[in-house]
Amino acid sequence: MIVVENLVKTIRRQKVLKGIDITVQQGSITGIVGRNGAGKTTLLRTIAGIINPTKGNVTFDGKSVYAFPEVKQNIVFVPDTTDALKQYSIKEIVSLYGLIYSNFDSEYFYSLLRRFSMKETGKIRYFSKGQKALFSLILAFSTNAKFLLLDEPTDGLDVIIKKEILRFIAGEVAERDVSVVISSHRLDELEALADHIIVLKDGIVDSHLDMESLKQKYRKLQVAYENHLPDGLKKHLDILHNSGRVYIILVPSDDEETIDLLQKSNPLLYEELPLSLEDIFVAKLGGDSYAS
Numbered sequence: 204m205i206v207v208e209n210l211v212k213t214i215r216r217q218k219v220l221k222g223i224d225i226t227v228q229q230g231s232i233t234g235i236v237g238r239n240g241a242g243k244t245t246l247l248r249t250i251a252g253i254i255n256p257t258k259g260n261v262t263f264d265g266k267s268v269y270a271f272p273e274v275k276q277n278i279v280f281v282p283d284t285t286d287a288l289k290q291y292s293i294k295e296i297v298s299l300y301g302l303i304y305s306n307f308d309s310e311y312f313y314s315l316l317r318r319f320s321m322k323e324t325g326k327i328r329y330f331s332k333g334q335k336a337l338f339s340l341i342l343a344f345s346t347n348a349k350f351l352l353l354d355e356p357t358d359g360l361d362v363i364i365k366k367e368i369l370r371f372i373a374g375e376v377a378e379r380d381v382s383v384v385i386s387s388h389r390l391d392e393l394e395a396l397a398d399h400i401i402v403l404k405d406g407i408v409d410s411h412l413d414m415e416s417l418k419q420k421y422r423k424l425q426v427a428y429e430n431h432l433p434d435g436l437k438k439h440l441d442i443l444h445n446s447g448r449v450y451i452i453l454v455p456s457d458d459e460e461t462i463d464l465l466q467k468s469n470p471l472l473y474e475e476l477p478l479s480l481e482d483i484f485v486a487k488l489g490g491d492s493y494a495s
């Protein structure tokens with residue numbers, strides 16, 4: 204388990220992280236969403252111990268990342284570029300990782316390269332953007348670290364490779380003893396993957412959400428009326444969208460009274476729609492708390 208306590212980071216007099224408190228459980232996939240500059244990368248780099256906090260602490264199974272450097276073997280940060288490795292051949296990178304990470308599994312590493320039909324020799328600078336992103340993940344999962352912190356792992360990739368990468372991450376978490384924290388601008392991308400979502404806004408945690416319970420909390424309905432939605436109902440629900448006489452609304456699942464009133468209000472159309480996390484954000488957080 205990673206526990207982040209009152210993490211503050213000031214860079215060049217700018218308070219980038221303003222007191223972050225979060226807990227990341229083993230076996231979980233946690234998404235960190237936020238707009239450009241919200242502090243996602245700084246948070247991940249600080250958790251991994253690449254940079255020190257101005258204030259606060261991060262512990263892994265009770266041990267401070269900053270006081271016990273060996274803890275860093277189990278918290279690996281994966282940047283959104285492979286630039287740091289571009290001069291090296293794959294063989295050299297394997298040697299380097301073998302030296303840094305005592306549990307690095309080169310056999311597993313090469314088996315993953317084969318699984319994704321990637322080259323096993325040469326320099327990675329000649330890889331495509333998608334192959335570089337996949338390579339970074341293969342390398343990181345081969346360290347056998349307990350936590351991987353992935354900084355926008357699918358940024359700028361096409362839909363096919365994006366899906367392949369997300370599937371790979373989900374598979375690794377399901378089958379091996381590893382947890383991941385993924386930063387992204389896109390709530391919709393993380394929705395299918397993450398079990399927790401942390402929304403970062405201007406260096407603070409705006410919300411920390413448990414996906415399952417959140418999705419069970421609301422119902423999304425499409426209703427249409429001959430004239431308009433009865434005024435008496437409006438205050439009990441959130442209107443996600445309104446086009447003419449058609450409304451897409453969000454109602455708390457436990458608000459049986461409103462659901463009953465809706466059904467009895469003679470709508471021309473009454474239909475339940477699949478709920479997305481984005482709907483909840485738009486309705487509950489003013490649509491401003493996820494990044495696009």
Ligand SMILES: Nc1ncnc2c1ncn2[C@@H]1O[C@H](COP(=O)(O)OP(=O)(O)OP(=O)(O)O)[C@@H](O)[C@H]1O
Pocket residue numbers: 214215217219237238239240241242243244245246
């Ligand atoms: N080394 C640095 N020097 C100066 N400012 C920095 C540095 N690192 C981060 N910052 C500032 O801290 C703020 C947060 O940056 P950070 O990269 O953590 O945000 P982010 O949420 O990851 O953004 P993005 O989505 O654009 O990658 C920004 O205003 C950035 O300019």
